[in-house]
Amino acid sequence: MSEPQPRPSLIGDSLAQVGALGLFLLSVLAAVPRSLRYFAETVRQVFFVGAMSLVIIMTCGLFIGLVLGLQLYEVLSRFGSTASVGTVVAIALYRELGPVVTALLFAGRAGTSITAEIGLMRATDQLAAMEMMAVDPMAYVVAPRFLAGIVAMPLLASIFNALAIFGAHTVAVTWLGLDNGTFWSNMTGAVDVWTDVMNGVWKSTVFGGVVTLVATYQGYTTAPTSEGVAYATTRTVVSSSILTLAIDFLMTAFLM
């Protein structure tokens, strides 16, 4: 309900935010079993956060692949190892770029719309109306979006990666004349399913949860004014991007 307060200190403020987010996560998790009866709603949300993000994810994936192909071909040719273009592209994508870039795009595309939507539902009393109709908004509104994020993100990241590989292949093989067999055999020789591909999948699953958690939290707790919704939307992008990158570092450092 509160307007952005004058912040006491950056650290204290961030800690309070993380704490509030943690509590919110607990209540979302508690609502997940109850949200299973709204399965159709979760399916609908997978459509909105997932399928509706496809265009931006695919376009960006393709361009990232093209750029990676160009840059790496140039740099690796200095060492006479252009044969490794495919390998480096694939490993960089699977382990880092795919999950992280997809998460950042997802925050901008789906996260903001989740925040604005829930914020407006708050502002127009739709959440209160649900409460009054004995429908728990945590189970009906928040949890389905959270689950949809967790389901959609790894799939989006995989589609992103596939297009980026295609882009890199186009540049390195079709334009710059690297041997097709070399490109693939080096890649298949060096990339491992579990340590590379699946690591990326786990990461993006976590990121999907992080972004939708932040987005729903910001929407749910927004001040019910147009200013409040605008502020919450900005905050979604900023907080979820920072949180995604921080968690990425922690996961890479300690889990992989």
Next chain:
Amino acid sequence: MTQRRNHQIGTGLFIVLGFAALGYLATQTTSLANYRQGPTYALKARFTNIGQLKLRAPVKIAGVRIGSVSDIQLEPDRLEALVTLAIDNRYNQLPDDSAASVFTSGLLGDQYVALKPGGSPELFKDGDEIILTQSSVQLEELIGKYLVGSGDTPAKKPAEPESASKQGEKP
């Protein structure tokens, strides 16, 4: 409700597309692709040094992949590396005097096993051993050799690919 139905169809398509992408990445761009299993048969080869050769490294003839390294062990009595190669059954026409060498792709790339076909009318059968082998070229030893100016071990003499190929073609 048609709208709800459209959402369900869209979601279904999205999930199928996503899993297709993931399946493609996992099976076609990783080492899983190297298990692309037709049936294989096994050949053995002994090397005094295999360098950085790893399991599942490719086996090639004339640069074309025909199989992979399926096992690497140290023979306790002779203290040599015993490498088992799984060769695709399609390539069952290999002369039994073909030679195996451990090469590096590029200057710093991964190592692989290259086969040089011989001229014998007899063909390799499952479980046969490749007699003619040539170990991995160790960069440090090469440098050392040129600095000192002497080939210290006879085994290193045919280290250059040229001589190996001549050796293979002569018989």
Next chain:
Amino acid sequence: MTAVSTTSTDALVSIRGLRTKLGDKVIFDGVELDIPRGSVTAVMGPSGTGKTTLLRHITGQLRPDAGSIVVDGRELATLDRDGLFDLRERIGYLFQNSALLTDFTVFENVAFPLRQHARLPEELIRNIVLPKLQAVGLRGAAELMPAELSGGMARRVALARAIVRDPMLLIYDEPFVGLDPIALNQVLKLIRTLNHTLGLTSIVVAHELAAVSRVADHIYLLAAGKVAAHGAPDQISRGETEWTRQFFGGEADGPVPFHYPARDYAADLGFTQERA
């Protein structure tokens, strides 16, 4: 019909000694209030006296600092979340701004409470929803989206949604705000007829005396955290407390000051040396 009494009292809602503070502001300071079954009771008062807060107390969305609130014989403070949800399933609530779910058609909005609480065959849902829409005169608008409705129509849809589960208690939060005279008459007529035909109990929060007098059996006037006056409409509007005089007589100044508390005017304009 759930309106049939299960308790000995004839009050569906009864509030005793209600005290509430929001932040530093005292909202209620000893409110005593009874809503008789089967009647239309209006709660009136100047803006900011916590009329909506009172409704949130009655529906258990907000817990009081002290006092008891008994709805249909059950003390709200003793109910857990499931108990509250059970209770709310029997309360219809009409929001000030209608609060229709913007993703759904009119029909789906009205069907929403049904779909969420029971798996009913589609045909049965139609047979429940369409008569409610007919009752508010909007059966023809069933397939419109909320964005296509006027304010008055949206409020009538919200009313259809509030009664779709045949509640025992129907709460109207500011139902007359922003309606043109035609829509206002329609809503007034609906409140009356619904109350009689469905035999339910209604609470109307509003501050339009003319409109309220036409529907309410009983009026409570809230002011300064207390019940300032209550009684039948004609008797309360002739009441002689200074609150009723200002509220119903429409005087600009009185117990509710015209001026927001401020520093001395002359000092503010810089005519004297007085410091705040």
